[in-house]
Amino acid sequence: MSQPWTVVVPVKRLTAAKTRLRGGMPDVPHEELALALAADTLEAVQSCSEVAEVRVVTADPRVADTARRAGARILPEVAGTGLNAAFRNGAAGVAGWVAGLTADLPALRPAELAAALRAAQADPPGVRRFVADAPGTGTVLLAAPPGVPLQPRFGPGSAAAHAAGGAHPLTGDWPSLRRDVDTAADLAAAARLGLGPRTTALTVGCRTGATRRRRCTVLGMQGTVATFDAATRTGLLLLDDGTELSFPARAFDASGLRLLRLGQRVRVETDADGDVVRVTLPTMS
Ligand SMILES: Nc1nc2c(ncn2[C@@H]2O[C@H](COP(=O)(O)OP(=O)(O)OP(=O)(O)O)[C@@H](O)[C@H]2O)c(=O)[nH]1
Ligand SMILES: C=C(OP(=O)(O)O)C(=O)O
Secondary structure, X not given: OOOOEEEEEEEOOOOOXXXXXXXXXXXXXXXXXXXXXXXXXXXXXXXXXXXEEEEEEEXXXXXXXXXXXXXXXXXXXXXXXXXXXXXXXXXXXXOOXXXXXXXXXXXXXXHHHHHHHHHHOOOOXXXXXXXXXXXXXXXXXXXXXXXXXXXXXXXXXXXXXXXXXXXXXXXXXXXXXXXXXXXXXXXXXXXXXXXXHHHHHHHHOOEOOOOOEOOOOOOOOEXXXXXXEOXXXXXXXXXXXXXXXXXXXXXXXXXXXXXXXXXXXXXXXEOOOOOXXXXXXXXXX
């Protein structure tokens, strides 16, 4: 371990959390999903070699219970003060290196977090650093050296706000750290990286036998047809988030369509592993 970190993770009340994701997984109760995202994030942080203390700021008793079991220290939230106040209160009194991390990183790998935290301790000294999310507009991690206030400006456009406030962006290749989950398409992207155990258990769901498992549909993901081979009934989709996704013949067969045109707009249904199970037209139910 280089110099140890305290990581502050605010988690919103489950009843109010992840509103953009609501309805994205119709088979899964929303609050359970929001809790699983936070639980997997916290487990990864707790397993990170660079982290000495995890502080969770929350007003939610279930989140607090889960976080406590994961080994975190719980700090109560001052009602109605919001996300940046939660970060500030969580970081208060930390004498050493402190980082604020969002709690919606269910694919987070401890080694990627460790690499980012080590990078944040590089020269020049005294500088705050941040890691932008995958789209580049938001922030997943904000880090401050000893004696420097965190000065969080999380919220829409926070990457630019943190840069404007003097923090330096970290440019490492940490896909699981940058993959925050706000929408169903984000969850599908996180599933392609590999979800943590709580989110996997929820989204893979009840096994009904040794080999069968419930198919979980991630709704809302759309893209266009990049290639389609009518002979094999397979092809490649370009999703709206910029990623490419190939689909097998069975996903085309499940659509009931006879043909797909290049550039055609489609809706994509994946299972919890991120495999395409159905390609349909956006207008089809
Ligand atoms: N303690 C606390 N955490 C918050 C608050 N607002 C957001 N968070 C957490 O901050 C992280 C990033 O916030 P968002 O991505 O906007 O999450 P969200 O507010 O649950 O989602 P939306 O309702 O879709 O905006 C998430 O892990 C939230 O749990 C807040 O008021 N208090
Ligand atoms: C709060 C933030 O998250 P999001 O943009 O994912 O809502 C942020 O990026 O600062």
